[in-house]
Amino acid sequence: MPVKNNKVILMISETRKVDIAELEPKMGDINVSFKVLEKGEINEVTSRSDGSTHRVTDAVVGDSTGTVVIPLWDDSIENLEIGTTYELTNAHTGLFRGNLRLKFGRESELKNVDEEIEEVDFDNDMSQASHDRRRSNRW
Numbered sequence: 001m002p003v004k005n006n007k008v009i010l011m012i013s014e015t016r017k018v019d020i021a022e023l024e025p026k027m028g029d030i031n032v033s034f035k036v037l038e039k040g041e042i043n044e045v046t047s048r049s050d051g052s053t054h055r056v057t058d059a060v061v062g063d064s065t066g067t068v069v070i071p072l073w074d075d076s077i078e079n080l081e082i083g084t085t086y087e088l089t090n091a092h093t094g095l096f097r098g099n100l101r102l103k104f105g106r107e108s109e110l111k112n113v114d115e116e117i118e119e120v121d122f123d124n125d126m127s128q129a130s131h132d133r134r135r136s137n138r139w
Contacts, residue, residue: 015089016031017031017032019063019065020065020066020102020124021121023068023100024100025093025094025100026092029092030091030092030093031089031091032102033087033113033117034061034088034117035061035085035116036061036081037062037082037120038060039058039059039080039082040058042055042057043055055073056071056072057077059071062117062121063117064121066121066124066126067124068126068127069099070088070101070102071103080110085116086111086112086113087110087113088104088108088109089108089111090108090109091104098130099127099130100126100127
């Protein structure tokens, strides 16, 4: 947190609504509405930091502009139902093996949406495109 004159300055950022086709790597504070299209096989992984076991799977979600993969961990796996429309607030994007992912953050909230998404653009898979990850040389 920034500090000025020995006082902590809280930085409050506004969230913005985006369509799936607008997603890019390293976006934050975004709100995205989507329909859950499919969920993959659930795997168990062990945390390198504390050795705890977690369940993880990927879900494909979409709207009228495209589709994207969203990783689901533990309880969030059961919280998303296939065919249901949700809004994810305070989300962010990241890359996994060079491919775009929509991600939950610490402040994210998942809400059911009354207005169903009827049509999904399956031809515009935002997670399919490969994004270069530039690594800095650290020596």
